[in-house]
Amino acid sequence: MAERVFANTSQPLSETLGMAPVDPEASGSSRVNVGQTERIFSAAGGALLLTVGLRQGSLGGFLLALAGGGLVFRGMSGYCPMNEALGRNSAETGEEAGVVEISKSLTIMKPREEVWAYWRRHENLPNFMYHLKEVRQITDKRSHWVAQIADSKLARALGSVEWDADIIDEVPNERLVWKSIPGSLVDHSGEVRFNDVPGGRPGTELHATIKYRPPAGQLGTAVAKLFNQNFKQMIKQDLRRFKQLLETGEIATIAGQPSGRKRDQLLENKPHQYSEPNQKHESLML
Amino acid sequence: MKALCYNGVRDLRAERVPDPTIINPKDAIIRVTYSSVCGSDLHIVNGYIPSVLAGDILGHEFMGEVVEVGSGVKKLKKGDRVVVGSILACGECQYCQSQSYSLCDNTNPHAWMTEKMYGDATAGIFGYTHAFGGYAGSHAEYIRVPFADVGAFVIPEGIPDESAVFASDAVPTGFMAADMADIQPGDVVAIWGCGGVGQMAIQTAWIMGASRVIAIDKEPERLRMARENSRAETLDFSKVEVMEALREMTGGRGPDACIDCVGMEATGEGWGYYYDKAKQSLRLENDRPLVLRDMIIACKKGGNISIVGVYSGFIDSIPMGAAMNKALTFKMGQQHSQKYIPQLLEHMQNGELDPGFLFTHKMSLEEGQKGYMMFNDKKAMRVVFDPRMN
Ligand SMILES: [Zn+2]
Ligand SMILES: [Zn+2]
Numbered sequence: 297m298a299e300r301v302f303a304n305t306s307q308p309l310s311e312t313l314g315m316a317p318v319d320p321e322a323s324g325s326s327r328v329n330v331g332q333t334e335r336i337f338s339a340a341g342g343a344l345l346l347t348v349g350l351r352q353g354s355l356g357g358f359l360l361a362l363a364g365g366g367l368v369f370r371g372m373s374g375y376c377p378m379n380e381a382l383g384r385n386s387a388e389t390g391e392e393a394g395v396v397e398i399s400k401s402l403t404i405m406k407p408r409e410e411v412w413a414y415w416r417r418h419e420n421l422p423n424f425m426y427h428l429k430e431v432r433q434i435t436d437k438r439s440h441w442v443a444q445i446a447d448s449k450l451a452r453a454l455g456s457v458e459w460d461a462d463i464i465d466e467v468p469n470e471r472l473v474w475k476s477i478p479g480s481l482v483d484h485s486g487e488v489r490f491n492d493v494p495g496g497r498p499g500t501e502l503h504a505t506i507k508y509r510p511p512a513g514q515l516g517t518a519v520a521k522l523f524n525q526n527f528k529q530m531i532k533q534d535l536r537r538f539k540q541l542l543e544t545g546e547i548a549t550i551a552g553q554p555s556g557r558k559r560d561q562l563l564e565n566k567p568h569q570y571s572e573p574n575q576k577h578e579s580l581m582l
Numbered sequence: 583m584k585a586l587c588y589n590g591v592r593d594l595r596a597e598r599v600p601d602p603t604i605i606n607p608k609d610a611i612i613r614v615t616y617s618s619v620c621g622s623d624l625h626i627v628n629g630y631i632p633s634v635l636a637g638d639i640l641g642h643e644f645m646g647e648v649v650e651v652g653s654g655v656k657k658l659k660k661g662d663r664v665v666v667g668s669i670l671a672c673g674e675c676q677y678c679q680s681q682s683y684s685l686c687d688n689t690n691p692h693a694w695m696t697e698k699m700y701g702d703a704t705a706g707i708f709g710y711t712h713a714f715g716g717y718a719g720s721h722a723e724y725i726r727v728p729f730a731d732v733g734a735f736v737i738p739e740g741i742p743d744e745s746a747v748f749a750s751d752a753v754p755t756g757f758m759a760a761d762m763a764d765i766q767p768g769d770v771v772a773i774w775g776c777g778g779v780g781q782m783a784i785q786t787a788w789i790m791g792a793s794r795v796i797a798i799d800k801e802p803e804r805l806r807m808a809r810e811n812s813r814a815e816t817l818d819f820s821k822v823e824v825m826e827a828l829r830e831m832t833g834g835r836g837p838d839a840c841i842d843c844v845g846m847e848a849t850g851e852g853w854g855y856y857y858d859k860a861k862q863s864l865r866l867e868n869d870r871p872l873v874l875r876d877m878i879i880a881c882k883k884g885g886n887i888s889i890v891g892v893y894s895g896f897i898d899s900i901p902m903g904a905a906m907n908k909a910l911t912f913k914m915g916q917q918h919s920q921k922y923i924p925q926l927l928e929h930m931q932n933g934e935l936d937p938g939f940l941f942t943h944k945m946s947l948e949e950g951q952k953g954y955m956m957f958n959d960k961k962a963m964r965v966v967f968d969p970r971m972n
Pocket of ligand 1: 620621622623642643668751752
């Protein structure tokens, strides 16, 4: 069974909630072989992706950052003292990376049908997942996801970050289970569940569980564990924006308001300015 | 435009900043006519609330004229003379629907910050640090007001600007303090702190039928106003043993309700003050809970404790045994502007509430630093900025 990473708990929340029975497949970037020239590019590009991903703070950004983190560590293997550990790691072909799980819930004061309908139309997702440029429905069950790289120079250098995902189970107005297709940039799966608030009170409880296999094997897992709290916040931010949009029709923001700062460093979609995990993260990258 | 910005601890400067614009459909732009200092700003100015950034525009108690409305604004129109509640509320979430507006789920873009500290996110507050949303404040020529239909109220004829500005924060906070104290006709009410909020709590206690209101402070001018403008009996804690006096004045029972309009920067005379002050300056304790301790001991058995003075973090040495064994009821919170403003505007219109006397000093934004220091040193009841002045 795949190893799971949690802070001080042995039972994953998904089990407590009876959710997300599907683990992401180990394929694609969670089992990559890295060549020497690729390494150089990986380290540079990965560091940038990581920064951009974290700054933008959303589910798409989280996947972007994960991809970036993977690239950094693949790249680093040729140059840093971690060489040995990482080298051994990539030599262990066939070993699967552990599954990391993130769960978040919140309550939306709208009927279940309405909440479901908005989410199920995947084209809507970029409206509150700030990291996504586009989600396109290819068939009823398969969708194509494009993450947004805000920095135009970086976007030119790296191209776009894209993956496909399949809905593998759905019960209208109740639950949606999806999984990235084999060979994706980040192997991930997830479930979103829509429950009535108990006691006949108005509103919908939204539960989301995301599972992923960090790229670059166990070092990646260790890194992902370190930032787990941060990613949790990102997912929560996405859900919060979803709630704001459904309840009020707009998303609260201070981006674009005046201040006495010359250039406003503090945009609403860079919520990690204050958080310690991110400082650790960035210093790790330097 | 011109705006009063935070630059560092006790360092405020009037600066040129860009004009605000409509960002979301439910926004309105208000041309600020009056913007008052508030006691809770001092916690920021004195460096006790983290997450303020250099360049942030301060101020949350204001009124003005609507100059622009977003496409989603239905009730307000250009030219309306409005007072705006200091706390932002969306009007749609479960808290807004139950009139607990200051608990709004949807107005804090940095919800994750207070959520980490408090377990839940708070609503946004104008000009009150990034933990509370990071919204640009009202000490400026113009301000963007999100969810304007919910938070801005047209001021009825007959209420002058000099009174109306306080309907934004001081009056509703004092009003809510008395409301939470659940004052019954005949109750004796003790109120700690005779700043703007305390004065309004006194006046509201009378509206609710209190038989006696005893106000506690040490600033002679504030005590005088409590007596002359708000008709309370007063105790000067620098001269009188307050706990004993309250006991004696109430036939040995203690006040039926005790109200804290001071919060985390309380000053006092006894050991407790120096204990808290030392810990606070070492950042071992965020707040100095002197008033809270006194209220618990002073309050009548089974009485009500109401807290509107702001606390931000951790406190210690609270006599919980006394609170539990005396079966006290505690109620507290940031004011629900949108719930109280309509009713208190009516009380103001018919003369039952009169905050006009709080307006003791009018200054320009350029005088911002001076104004806050005067206010900090209790040399002014309320300094109100007029951004039109130079
Ligand atoms: Zn205030
Ligand atoms: Zn709300």
